[in-house]
Amino acid sequence: MKISVGLVDDHQLFLKSLGLMIENFDECKVAVMAMNGKDLQERISSNDPPDIILIDVSMPVMDGIDTAKWLTQNYPFIKLVALSMNDSDRIIIEMIKAGCCAYLLKDTHPNELEKAIHEIYTKGYYNSDVININYRRLLQEQNDPLNITENEKLFLQLACSDLTYKQIGIEMHLSERTIDGYRENLFHKFKVQSRVGLVLEAIRKNCVKLNP
Amino acid sequence: MKISVGLVDDHQLFLKSLGLMIENFDECKVAVMAMNGKDLQERISSNDPPDIILIDVSMPVMDGIDTAKWLTQNYPFIKLVALSMNDSDRIIIEMIKAGCCAYLLKDTHPNELEKAIHEIYTKGYYNSDVININYRRLLQEQNDPLNITENEKLFLQLACSDLTYKQIGIEMHLSERTIDGYRENLFHKFKVQSRVGLVLEAIRKNCVKLNP
DNA sequence: TTAAAAAACGGGAAAATCCCCGTATGAGGA
DNA sequence: TCCTCATACGGGGATTTTCCCGTTTTTTAA
16 A cells, blocks of 8 residues: 655646646555645545645745645644745744654655655654754744734734834824834844834844735 | 657756656666756766756756857757746846757646757757747847846845945945945836835846845 | 822933935946 | 036034933732
């Protein structure tokens, strides 16, 4: 009996060719391929779910974290593997928290992928060496969470623009003083001392989305 | 005689599996695979170069643009295809300028890739519909270059920080007034009206590098 | 229910930003 | 040679940001 593998990735070329590669692994067969979490929900069959699902982190419609969470909820026996290009960011931790038992980079060697799938299937876990480097920093960030309010988050998004604080206040239907409070709180949380510093830090930490 | 294809991509999983897929295309064979431009320079054989090379845009060591330029210089008969995930940015134009005759997204369908390779081999070009949408804007940006001074560039980099203009002036050994002039010029060039707007636009246009 | 915590709000002031006004200097072209 | 243009610089003032000092209202917890 082969290991049944599922794939979720928004890049068709990668999805299809990775599927082809995994089909070529002796022990594996591809059970389901999906473009994103939403797509997976429709394609996954409840009476014959795959053993392992590889999930890309960054996807439109329904991203890796939400997909992993949904799978842990609805298919707790499926082993989840996060697949990503950027080893940076505490997104790794988010994915682990969402139920992934491994985190692989897209530039790992095919052999390592095969080994990882095998180990996860037999032992239930796999640790890639590459990741461990940043582990301490990641856990540290995790222990010291930013803890940003919903309103602060909205303010942060609006602060990443040409708008003045007064305009942001009007936009959020709040007094300029309240906005002032948000600013001050975020300055402390991000350890910065100017709006520019705040914006830069928010971008680095992926707290805001830049519209092109 | 099969079409000989070369691949350049820093993500091993993608590189290897895409290679596998292209080998499966009836008309194609994979002649060379490389992790980046530097790697390609060493692997490419001058007596039997491939017909077509697919180049990923974002790579470490030697990126897609430099790789394409080098290939157009040294192997002008090889057809180049840019391969990328983000259709945004005028990087597309840069790649075309560097000698690419097509620009494909990583989420195109395998069939379209096969079709593209075939058309490029027979006709010498291929136009994906997806790209044409932004063409006008891209060309317009190209016609209206930003034309940023060396000093303005340095100022821009320093403006992306917690530093005040006064501190930036000291850092650059220039008067605060002069800095003021740089600011004003860049505000016009970037069509913004605040330092935050300037910083955001500079990040969008890849004029500055964010240190993590 | 009541005390404590937090969120929202306000006045005021120093600092920084933004945007005018101008002058001086040096390089390059008519 | 003189003129233009780009660059560096300065004064000054309106606006915004930043950071104090508070009070009132709402939420939370005991």
